[in-house]
Amino acid sequence: xxxxxxxxxxxxxxxxxxxxxxxxxxxxxxxxxxxxxxxxxxxxxxxxxxxxxxxxxxxxxxxxxxxxxxxxxxxxxxxxxxxxxxxxxxxxxxxxxxxxxxxxxxxxxxxxxxxxxxxxxxxxxxxxxxxxxxxxxxxxxxxxx
Ligand SMILES: [Zn+2]
Ligand SMILES: [Zn+2]
Numbered sequence: 001x002x003x004x005x006x007x008x009x010x011x012x013x014x015x016x017x018x019x020x021x022x023x024x025x026x027x028x029x030x031x032x033x034x035x036x037x038x039x040x041x042x043x044x045x046x047x048x049x050x051x052x053x054x055x056x057x058x059x060x061x062x063x064x065x066x067x068x069x070x071x072x073x074x075x076x077x078x079x080x081x082x083x084x085x086x087x088x089x090x091x092x093x094x095x096x097x098x099x100x101x102x103x104x105x106x107x108x109x110x111x112x113x114x115x116x117x118x119x120x121x122x123x124x125x126x127x128x129x130x131x132x133x134x135x136x137x138x139x140x141x142x143x144x145x
Pocket of ligand 2 (some may be wrong): 036084092094107
């Protein structure tokens, strides 16, 4: 955890940007979120902790966290993006219902195995992945009957 924050600090400095307490607040909060999140989620979580952070600061920090490889955009819903933390997390699928927007994660060790095999075979260094499958969830399928 401490290293992650140090690394982020260095990353920001290397880019010639100022490392601010707001940026660190956003990162610390993200490290505690377990589910997918959007800007509002972070904003309200921080507000509940009496943070004075603005939504604009969060919007400005997220692209840096993506670039640094800490988070990735998982899906878009009603025009805004949802993210998740990427490090310490194995590749997994997102089943996304196009009708209600529900997202189910599929964790399966075979997926990681498969990606690893192909990564080696093609001699790639894996940076990020985006595994989305769109469909209609069981509830919505029921409602359509
Ligand atoms: Zn649905
Ligand atoms: Zn996910």
